[in-house]
Amino acid sequence: MKKDTYRVVTRGTNGQLRVKDYGSKDNLLQLHTQVGIDDCSTDLDLRGLPVFRGLIGPMSEGKNVVRYESPDVFEALTKEWIAQPPERRTRRRRKLEAKPEDVADVTES
Numbered sequence: 001m002k003k004d005t006y007r008v009v010t011r012g013t014n015g016q017l018r019v020k021d022y023g024s025k026d027n028l029l030q031l032h033t034q035v036g037i038d039d040c041s042t043d044l045d046l047r048g049l050p051v052f053r054g055l056i057g058p059m060s061e062g063k064n065v066v067r068y069e070s071p072d073v074f075e076a077l078t079k080e081w082i083a084q085p086p087e088r089r090t091r092r093r094r095k096l097e098a099k100p101e102d103v104a105d106v107t108e109s
Contacts (some may be wrong), residue, residue: 003045003066008032008055010070017073025050028068 006022022028032052041047041058049058049066057068069077 003049003060003064005065007061007065007067008069009067009073011073011076028052 004023006025006028008020008022008028010018010020012018029050032055034050035053036051038046038049038051038058043060046058046060046066051058052068054070055068056071056074057066059067059069061067
């Protein structure tokens with residue numbers, strides 16, 4: 001599916017996250033300087049998209065959104081993501097019940 005929304009996430013002067021969406025990469029090119037193109041992403045939809053000076057990205061966010069973040073936002077969100085406790089998974093163990101025919105007769109003569 002084609003990515004058709006370009007999202008830039010920065011931090012405002014009050015410390016809050018600012019999210020700005022653009023309908024095309026041309027609008028984004030007017031505000032930011034392109035320094036290259038992404039040619040190594042494992043998400044094939046991101047390959048060929050612009051890389052901008054001062055922004056981290058492109059990153060995939062959902063099916064049709066390309067996300068760019070300022071370095072401070074990227075660092076803060078990564079630290080939050082790492083600090084989250086892992087989701088606990090429980091494994092059910094089968095109770096091993098000994099059947100009479102499975103138990104060896106250990107009588108000494």
